[in-house]
């Protein structure tokens with residue numbers, strides 16, 4: 001799976017600092033410089049040299065399995081994570097260390113961020129969409145956060161997501177309130193304007209320069225404020241959060257997405273012990289979910305051959321297979337990501353209670 005054929009011609013230089021990395025300029029020259037052998041199949045790997053920056057690379061540099069000792073894991077991860085397995089269960093199932101699964105799942109998450117962004121560049125923007133925020137936890141129940149989602153109700157297409165840290169609220173015992181106070185003293189409090197800022201960014205990305213949009217949401221107070229600051233006209237259709245959330249509710253499509261996320265991801269089940277230790281990891285898993293939901297899964301579970309959301313909105317003519325998703329490595333410097341997703345890509349979302357967190361700094365890796 002996802003190996004590159006021997007007649008492969010590199011489309012661009014893989015070195016992000018080379019002028020032939022971003023553009024497909026006709027002047028780019030490279031030469032073949034023999035092969036190297038390795039244990040995995042294919043055992044003979046073609047090597048190349050960029051004649052501009054003198055960087056050498058190989059067919060493997062363009063594979064999603066670049067630098068992986070176990071390239072067989074990546075294609076198995078998507079169905080396992082969206083099939084509700086926690087990282088430790090996956091590790092046991094595949095007979096590898098949990099840290100291998102964590103690392104490869106982050107890579108798959110990054111690939112999915114790029115895959116979706118790439119397809120959004122040429123897609124028709126959504127002029128009518130629903131937004132909502134859903135509460136999840138990182139580290140413990142003292143650290144709730146919201147994932148803000150935007151969905152196109154007519155196609156179930158997930159357009160974009162962000163997240164915000166929020167303060168633990170709701171009913172608490174006296175002991176819980178004391179503990180919250182103690183933790184906030186040590187680790188600080190989330191920015192009280194975080195929800196407003198992150199929803200505003202979400203709206204900016206989703207509206208994408210359109211002159212007018214229609215936005216469906218509940219009566220959260222941050223939404224009208226965020227909409228007012230946008231440089232476009234908007235019709236805001238509000239459904240009270242007290243309305244029954246059944247199929248007749250205008251916000252049903254976005255509730256369905258939340259249900260599916262919770263149903264499909266071990267880290268988002270209520271009362272779970274497998275919640276994400278970090279918001280960063282939750283975003284990576286959500287990116288995997290988004291790609292699976294938009295491009296690989298039919299809209300209707302029970303209808304055979306039901307089109308995917310991407311097919312329903314005319315972005316794709318077919319359902320994307322795992323092989324197609326992983327067929328080529330995507331390069332972050334060639335695909336623009338929205339600012340929040342740049343942070344997800346580089347692992348910049350830190351969890352305030354943890355002292356040191358691994359970031360993704362291998363600039364020549366993916």
Ligand SMILES: [Zn+2]
Nearest residue numbers: 013018050053
């Ligand atoms: Zn080069």
